[in-house]
Amino acid sequence: xxxxxxxGGGVIGGGWAARFLLMGWNVRVFDPxxxxxxKVSEVLANARRSLPGLSDRAMPAEGVLSFHDEMADAVxxxxxxxxxxxxxxxxxxxxxxxxxxxxxxxxxxxSSTSGFKPSELQEGAVRPGQIVVAHPFNPVYLLPLAxxxxxxxxxxxxxxxxxxxxxxxxxxxxxxxxEIDAHIADRFLEAxxxxxxxxxxxxxxxxxxxxxAIRYGFGLRWGQMGLFETYRIAGGEAGMAHFIEQFxxxxxxxxxxLMDVPELTDELVQKIADQSDAQSGMHSIRDLERIxxxxxxxxxxxxxxxxxxxxxxxxxxxxxxxDPQDIGGPIVTVTRAVPLDWTDYNGHMNEARYLQAFGDAxxxxxxxxxxxxxxxxxxxxYFTAETHIRHLDEVHAGARISVExxxxxGEGKKMHLFHRMYEGDRLLATGEHMLIHVSLSTRKASAPAxxxxxxxxxxxxxxxxxxxxxxxxxxxxxx
Numbered sequence: 001x002x003x004x005x006x007x008g009g010g011v012i013g014g015g016w017a018a019r020f021l022l023m024g025w026n027v028r029v030f031d032p033x034x035x036x037x038x039k040v041s042e043v044l045a046n047a048r049r050s051l052p053g054l055s056d057r058a059m060p061a062e063g064v065l066s067f068h069d070e071m072a073d074a075v076x077x078x079x080x081x082x083x084x085x086x087x088x089x090x091x092x093x094x095x096x097x098x099x100x101x102x103x104x105x106x107x108x109x110x111s112s113t114s115g116f117k118p119s120e121l122q123e124g125a126v127r128p129g130q131i132v133v134a135h136p137f138n139p140v141y142l143l144p145l146a147x148x149x150x151x152x153x154x155x156x157x158x159x160x161x162x163x164x165x166x167x168x169x170x171x172x173x174x175x176x177x178x179e180i181d182a183h184i185a186d187r188f189l190e191a192x193x194x195x196x197x198x199x200x201x202x203x204x205x206x207x208x209x210x211x212x213a214i215r216y217g218f219g220l221r222w223g224q225m226g227l228f229e230t231y232r233i234a235g236g237e238a239g240m241a242h243f244i245e246q247f248x249x250x251x252x253x254x255x256x257x258l259m260d261v262p263e264l265t266d267e268l269v270q271k272i273a274d275q276s277d278a279q280s281g282m283h284s285i286r287d288l289e290r291i292x293x294x295x296x297x298x299x300x301x302x303x304x305x306x307x308x309x310x311x312x313x314x315x316x317x318x319x320x321x322x323d324p325q326d327i328g329g330p331i332v333t334v335t336r337a338v339p340l341d342w343t344d345y346n347g348h349m350n351e352a353r354y355l356q357a358f359g360d361a362x363x364x365x366x367x368x369x370x371x372x373x374x375x376x377x378x379x380x381x382y383f384t385a386e387t388h389i390r391h392l393d394e395v396h397a398g399a400r401i402s403v404e405x406x407x408x409x410g411e412g413k414k415m416h417l418f419h420r421m422y423e424g425d426r427l428l429a430t431g432e433h434m435l436i437h438v439s440l441s442t443r444k445a446s447a448p449a450x451x452x453x454x455x456x457x458x459x460x461x462x463x464x465x466x467x468x469x470x471x472x473x474x475x476x477x478x479x
Contacts, residue, residue, distance in 0.1 A: 014043035015140025024060030053339030410460030
């Protein structure tokens with residue numbers, strides 16, 4: 001198991017720790033702040049609640065988290081070292097000297113800096129080529145972007161190794177090929193921030209009105225298409241060239257004050273703070289973080305269903321399903337966490353999601369017997385004819401559930417399955433499903449292909465030796 005060292009356990013460092021830990025790495029944290037363990041633990045609690053819900057299969061086993069009083073102990077043997085200390089160049093240089101005296105020469109030392117260029121970080125370093133910028137976005141454990149900024153001192157091999165490790169933990173390494181102050185993304189944020197300050201100072205808009213303009217308008221478009229793809233659509237059938245031709249002259253109009261920043265006087269700072277308090281003061285920071293995380297998970301899962309933007313990254317990172325080696329007992333067909341958007345007003349999993357989980361179990365079992373995408377494309381499949389679900393116990397967001405599938409009948413056109421859903425050893429629900437094989441060309445019942453019938457028959461014969469599940473054949477209200 002690989003090890004990551006986190007130097008600085010604030011909001012960003014804690015997010016990095018959670019991301020690595022939940023993706024199966026051991027994590028060692030060094031931060032002289034006596035409150036560091038509490039702060040990181042609180043960030044980790046939010047990550048455990050939200051990140052697993054982005055995956056439709058069980059995530060890797062969580063790594064081991066440890067806190068260290070000496071930086072040398074934290075970095076010894078680590079493959080990745082993430083520096084997230086305050087934005088002071090002298091402090092970062094001092095930290096790198098200590099890191100390089102204790103860490104492996106082949107380890108990646110990455111900085112979360114939002115402003116410094118890698119060549120500035122590398123000044124005076126014993127091994128400058130070991131240091132690179134990996135600038136994330138908050139919350140690090142959910143948002144996949146990491147701006148990976150090397151300098152001429154970093155080898156192509158080192159950059160590729162860094163990309164591979166970031167990809168391994170579900171992030172998107174955006175390789176910034178040329179050093180520039182504030183990299184790429186923060187330059188956009190800074191431009192919007194400057195304009196927002198002027199709008200408030202001039203009394204044009206409040207903090208809430210500006211946020212509404214973003215979250216109800218272009219923010220939703222940017223969240224899944226970015227800037228240029230959004231504007232390409234705005235150009236209509238003629239595309240980007242037409243858009244620039246139509247709107248390009250606007251760039252000469254006095255729409256913005258991007259080159260002129262208002263002085264941050266005490267009066268303006270207080271005005272912004274008061275408006276922000278009125279807008280969001282009813283929520284604690286932790287409440288706002290949970291609201292943010294819930295919304296991000298829902299949006300990213302929606303993108304995942306479309307295999308688009310950040311959702312495509314999530315799909316690509318899904319672990320590959322493995323066929324069972326032993327068919328003598330019930331077959332595990334689902335292992336996953338309960339996502340945030342699967343819960344209802346009672347705070348537990350919505351009843352429709354039980355059916356979804358059992359449907360996923362049926363789909364996986366169909367793949368196991370050979371009724372996969374290729375077979376379905378050839379014209380055969382199974383349709384569900386009857387379903388009965390028993391809700392036996394409740395389960396909450398973040399819980400790791402599994403579904404075991406037993407074949408009660410598998411012959412001819414019929415496939416009769418019985419699913420049991422568990423959290424650990426606790427039985428949550430059962431689902432009984434009768435499926436009929438059909439021809440997709442006629443939409444009528446038909447015999448499955450020989451290889452499907454043979455595989456299903458083998459599993460049915462093995463499961464015939466098992467005890468009949470409790471609740472099988474039960475009607476509504478009858479056990």
